[in-house]
Amino acid sequence: MKVVNIDESAHSVESAYSVESAHSATSGDSMISGDSTTNSKNADSIKHNAPLAINLQSVRYSYGTSSSETVLDIPHWQLAQGERVFLHGDSGSGKTTLLNLLSGILTPTQGSIELLGQPFSVLSARRRDAFRARHIGVVFQQFNLVPYLSVLKNIQLANYFAAKRDKQIEESASALLAKLNLPVNVMQKAANTLSVGQQQRVAIARALINQPELLLVDEPTSALDASARDAFMDILLNMCENAGASLVFVSHDMSLQRFFSTSIDMPSLCQGKGNAAC
Numbered sequence: 597m598k599v600v601n602i603d604e605s606a607h608s609v610e611s612a613y614s615v616e617s618a619h620s621a622t623s624g625d626s627m628i629s630g631d632s633t634t635n636s637k638n639a640d641s642i643k644h645n646a647p648l649a650i651n652l653q654s655v656r657y658s659y660g661t662s663s664s665e666t667v668l669d670i671p672h673w674q675l676a677q678g679e680r681v682f683l684h685g686d687s688g689s690g691k692t693t694l695l696n697l698l699s700g701i702l703t704p705t706q707g708s709i710e711l712l713g714q715p716f717s718v719l720s721a722r723r724r725d726a727f728r729a730r731h732i733g734v735v736f737q738q739f740n741l742v743p744y745l746s747v748l749k750n751i752q753l754a755n756y757f758a759a760k761r762d763k764q765i766e767e768s769a770s771a772l773l774a775k776l777n778l779p780v781n782v783m784q785k786a787a788n789t790l791s792v793g794q795q796q797r798v799a800i801a802r803a804l805i806n807q808p809e810l811l812l813v814d815e816p817t818s819a820l821d822a823s824a825r826d827a828f829m830d831i832l833l834n835m836c837e838n839a840g841a842s843l844v845f846v847s848h849d850m851s852l853q854r855f856f857s858t859s860i861d862m863p864s865l866c867q868g869k870g871n872a873a874c
């Protein structure tokens with residue numbers, strides 16, 4: 597069996613994360629119409645000057661060079677630290693594009709993004725990557741686990757990139773996996789030998805290992821049955837609450853809206869000018 601050294605493989609894997617993540621911006625096939633309800637809790641927190649996890653101002657994004665190809669046009673959006681929001685919208689309305697902007701995989705064509713009170717979208721690609729690794733946990737639709745690495749090494753890599761170097765990483769990973777109802781013996785198994793539901797939970801553990809202040813998740817429950825999905829939601833929300841982490845949870849599954857006190861649909865976030873998807 598080939599033993600992969602974290603330091604040797606880190607650079608190529610970091611690149612793979614970025615490439616795969618950018619690719620995920622093009623994917624998705626949900627078909628649910630957005631039934632928009634933006635309740636006032638979010639606005640109330642902002643009003644009382646809570647520190648901000650997310651602050652978007654005049655953000656536009658086009659995949660092409662022409663403004664007629666604008667897919668996102670968000671005049672402003674703020675999320676208070678510790679807030680958890682359910683973000684939904686039709687297929688193609690720009691949810692994944694928005695998550696890719698918030699995780700720094702894409703940068704706005706216009707406008708600014710501040711995260712955790714710091715300018716984010718103006719940072720160099722390298723600094724954005726470093727900021728993401730230290731402060732943001734991301735769960736992509738396709739999980740982006742490194743298939744041939746063990747579960748433990750996948751989680752260790754996230755810790756490596758964050759330069760936090762948890763000396764008790766094995767114990768921390770094992771505790772997280774236990775909370776996510778994964779048996780401890782999965783730690784040494786290659787990621788591609790796990791069921792899809794198990795991979796989803798490993799992706800969550802990897803996103804949480806560095807105790808991020810902001811967690812971005814894209815359709816994380818799509819592979820789970822109803823009871824596993826509800827249990828997963830309880831665990832995820834409890835973990836965020838205990839850590840005081842902000843959460844942007846993207847899904848087209850409207851049955852999950854009940855887990856959140858704040859819900860936003862893409863059309864209400866965007867002003868829908870020109871050919872913008874939202």
Ligand SMILES: Nc1ncnc2c1ncn2[C@@H]1O[C@H](COP(=O)(O)OP(=O)(O)OP(=O)(O)O)[C@@H](O)[C@H]1O
Nearest residue numbers: 621622624625626659667687688689690691692693
């Ligand atoms: N790499 C890309 N190049 C060009 N256009 C893209 C690319 N990725 C996405 N788009 C377009 O941007 C728009 C928003 O796509 P996005 O994937 O963000 O939507 P979504 O709301 O996440 O969709 P779904 O719910 O189907 O995942 C769509 O019109 C899509 O065709």
